[in-house]
Amino acid sequence: MTPPAPTPAYRRLSVEERRGQLLDAALGLFAHRVPEDVSLDDVAEAAGVSRPLVYRYFPGGKQQLYEAALRSAAEELRHCFDEPREGPLLSRLGRALDRYLAFVDQHDAGFSALLQGGSVVETSRTTAIVDGVRRAAAEHILSHLDAAEPGPRLRMTVRVWITSVEAASLIWLDEGKQPPLDELRDWLVDQFAAVLTATAARDPQTAALVHALAGDV
């Protein structure tokens, strides 16, 4: 075993590193408090840095911090559905959900606050960020389905399933994190197969995909 590198008492971080450190601290606070109860001073304390430093990074105050944290969370959530195109499709979906649900588990109250709205710092701009995550997830899934030109029924099915994942995550948090995460993940995969199959009954494009999926075990 190599000994851990000694941590210097003071190390100058790059602007990006410092920003990342402050956003991590903010996301940590959002996990336990609603955004309007998190001040820049709280972030300074949590990150162990001076208040002026935080104000220098977020001169726009609480709203800017919240949006930056939301963008950072959105970036992380986007990556959840970014899965190598290898192996059976439903297994890929399961791995993507494992990452997504781990994020939900880790950020619990912060996930609700960031994605559920109903916050005084909610604006149409933050709604657009959250919608961007949903759209990116839908694009990933459609590309894994090899649907080059997805028709309206297929798109609707995938987009609605993504809001189901979000809703199920919020209910899961609300119910004290029950059932266990792997059960929730399997249930969501089952739901995906079920809604796709239901759409297939009325939509030839989806029917062809479901047919291909059935051979893909």
Add this chain to the structure above:
Amino acid sequence: MTPPAPTPAYRRLSVEERRGQLLDAALGLFAHRVPEDVSLDDVAEAAGVSRPLVYRYFPGGKQQLYEAALRSAAEELRHCFDEPREGPLLSRLGRALDRYLAFVDQHDAGFSALLQGGSVVETSRTTAIVDGVRRAAAEHILSHLDAAEPGPRLRMTVRVWITSVEAASLIWLDEGKQPPLDELRDWLVDQFAAVLTATAARDPQTAALVHALAGDV
């Protein structure tokens, strides 16, 4: 045929009638503009009454008007799922959806603005009103399913399907009201049967319901 009652040029409305008239006017405006762009003056103009009258009914200003309109819309949406316990269950669900989707169609942009959040007048109180509609719809459906003590998997399935209805409605508006409403309704009923069946594979309570449903045609 009896002739219509003559409309007096001026008729004194009861407090409740007047309030209802003003809320109707407000909902009409929310259908085409986001809440923050609707002023009490606009409501006075739309309802054809004096400004002081509107201010007397909504002394709390725009926020009070918005919440009252949201409550009124919520009340209407709650009633959509209040269906007589007669006939096959999926037909009842279809009728409930017809009412719900007619509301969506009629209030379009207002429905998005009221339910989607992302508005500067969105608060945790308005979120609670919207959540109340979702919960009421879930209660109605669970009672129609004759699930006296619904377990967590069944509740999760019904609650998540309700958010699917909402998401599908928002997407439908976003896509220029395509597909036609009856197709959307049939698709949502299919989705309900599909997600319930998927849950049944892992949950005996839901399996028993699906079994009963299958005989209920």
